[in-house]
Amino acid sequence: MNEKYLLHNVRPMGGAAVDLLIADGCIAQMAPLITPDATMTLIDGQHQLLLPGLVNAHAHIDKNLFGHPWHKNQTPEPRRIVDYVDNERRVRRESNLSARTQSAREVRLALAAGVTHIRTHVDIDTEAGLAHFEGVLATRDEFHASLTMQLVAFPQSGMLIRPGTVDLLETAVKLGADCIGGLDPSTVDRDPVRHLDTIFAIADRHGVELDIHLHEPGTLGAFAVELIAERTRVLGLQGRVTISHVFCLGMIDDAYLNRLIDLLLENRIAIMSLGTGVGAFPPLKRLYVAGVTLCTGSDGVRDTWGPYNNVDMLDRVKMLGYRSGLRRDEEVELLLDIATHGGAKVMGDAQYGLAVGCRADLVVVPGDTPTEAVINLPSRTYVFKAGQLVARDGRSLV
């Protein structure tokens, strides 16, 4: 039986103060003033902001180095994606990292930061086999009451170029992956059609969704978007496909971008973007206004790739706003919508939101307005998941 909470004096999205009754995991009541009774645990929200749970729709929670000494980044030149992948595989092998342990560490930090949903891509390759995947599966089980988690079976080291990988991916799907992943079908796997046909076939056979890493630039990446849309339509997978990164959407001309936006809308393909420090990335405000489903994420954090990512999705909104040139509060809140409702939609969560009847996935945080919280990144005062208090004052309780 879940504890019943009366959360007093919080301001949903910075609006007028309300009380929330949280019962049976849900928002049972929301009103200016609710009279407490003896069955309720009273929590004073002290007129702070109330946000819905933050959604990290693109993580790699098995890759971090939390709990280990600071990793000095010395990735060898020329630092193409394949160099980062090779370097990471080497570090993981040499340091004998446990995906089980590392992913649990990242989950606790994420909960403390108000993250209630994570979609994580888990490396599957012919060297590690399913070891990382099984570790993260165990973490999903451990935290099943505290976090909504989806796993993507992800061929980080390439798929067609590493014979045996396809079978491993399909096994991961049978073991419980929610999505089949993909990676740069042309630049890494050297055969976009066969790459995409293979992963779409797995999705079709097993009824899972797709979430495809696409770093490919310009018109090459855009061609892959077209191929993905064609397969989504033919297999009737509308609303079940996400393309991640998709830097190419920030590199093509307006007319072509408009054609791709139409394809995304027709096939209800979601776009995951977490921006990038250098170079182009999708024009988020434009896609948002056009009605494309958008989500964002942390990517790998505290890993061998680079130091700039972290588990805090409010910080991700800040980085996206900075990189997108979005300075007005309404624009920052548009990005926050991507990191909350957008991500929840991509993860298929129909019970998400700040309304009566929704599951109580909630974050209480200081600030006058949501934008102030995004900018100042204060520690999260309370985090609820499914009506249970999972973090307080920036620390995980689970």
Add this chain to the structure above:
Amino acid sequence: MNEKYLLHNVRPMGGAAVDLLIADGCIAQMAPLITPDATMTLIDGQHQLLLPGLVNAHAHIDKNLFGHPWHKNQTPEPRRIVDYVDNERRVRRESNLSARTQSAREVRLALAAGVTHIRTHVDIDTEAGLAHFEGVLATRDEFHASLTMQLVAFPQSGMLIRPGTVDLLETAVKLGADCIGGLDPSTVDRDPVRHLDTIFAIADRHGVELDIHLHEPGTLGAFAVELIAERTRVLGLQGRVTISHVFCLGMIDDAYLNRLIDLLLENRIAIMSLGTGVGAFPPLKRLYVAGVTLCTGSDGVRDTWGPYNNVDMLDRVKMLGYRSGLRRDEEVELLLDIATHGGAKVMGDAQYGLAVGCRADLVVVPGDTPTEAVINLPSRTYVFKAGQLVARDGRSLV
């Protein structure tokens, strides 16, 4: 008489642990172990990092809105620089902000973040006259023992286009400005030669330095760099001129960039860059390796322009690293050098550094390595200015 401190067990730049004896405002001794005596106040550094004081070489400390409710950014379109300037002048007029009060608030926050030096540009225009300037002068006096501060007399609203501004700028220089400023001589003031001749003449007459805001793009901005270099050479002002922002250095072709780098080196012109969220900015690593003097800063924080800047210079290093694609620890430390030694050089501080005999401007902060501190931005444990403890555990003591 200054207090004498024995700072025990700190790791300069992450190296081997040492003790520091701080006396008469300076680092009097630095050794693996110093025996305390009754005249010394003992401070346990707990094996934390020791950094030299952080240098904010480009601030606008009179413009912030600290202590006021969150400012909802609604800058009207089309949001060119002139629109931000007009919007800001309107907000300052309507809210009756005191430059004296606001600048003191920003100084305290900066001290708490380990900033020991600030060069601030102060708006001078025909509407506010010298009111902002006099407010910041008073703040410089108030904090003279806690902070090295330089003032730039800055024509934020234009100079030639607002008759009367030149006289006001010259008066500010007589009142104690360290530098004469400038602003976009072509795009704002419509006459690059007359603009630059005017401010160089003021610098020459009064023996002050120059620090010129240059947002102008591409070859137009590059032409202004050439004009600045010519005047620097003719007037013998080598080592006394800074150009701020200089986005154009990130926009021109390699051959032209190399010619400009030669001009900067020949005339010992410093470049101030704090990057930008969108668009090009100077290639910092390349300039650094070429030997150009570089510094960075906060720009305006918590102001009407945009929400993304803050007083923490470690956070600025992080933003610059993210935007420059510099992921290796040695590259992050190169940027940290710009935010410390580079800024101190630009501000003409010959007593700066982590060596015996240097003035004790010091920051103690948790972290294995400087890069870890840049990434995690922990609160500063101790901040010393000229041998006095000015902040502790993230709070200003003055």
